[in-house]
Amino acid sequence: MSTRATAVSNLMVNEMTTKEELLQALEQIPESDPEKVLSFVRSLQPSSDRSDADLFWQAYLHSRQERAEVYRRLANS
DSSP states (O other): OOHHHHHHHHHHHHHHHHHHHHHHHHHHSOTTSHHHHHHHHHHHSOGGGOOHHHHHHHHHHHHHHHTHHHHHHHHHO
16 A cells, blocks of 8 residues: 555544544533534534525524523523
8 A cells, every 4th residue: 555545544544533532522412512512513614605594593502592591581481
């Protein structure tokens, strides 16, 4: 195997390892946090790749975090 092929192969193994680590970390976070993680991951995408629905969802999640106490009070009233 050439040096280039070995490097590409090692890169693919490292990439899978990183993805596996991410999946394991996601399985361990509390039930309330996946939305925060999804919001963060989506914020890393270039803005040209984001649809209007994604932008709307981002705004909703941001609003929900900022106004969690208000939403809780409304739900309990």
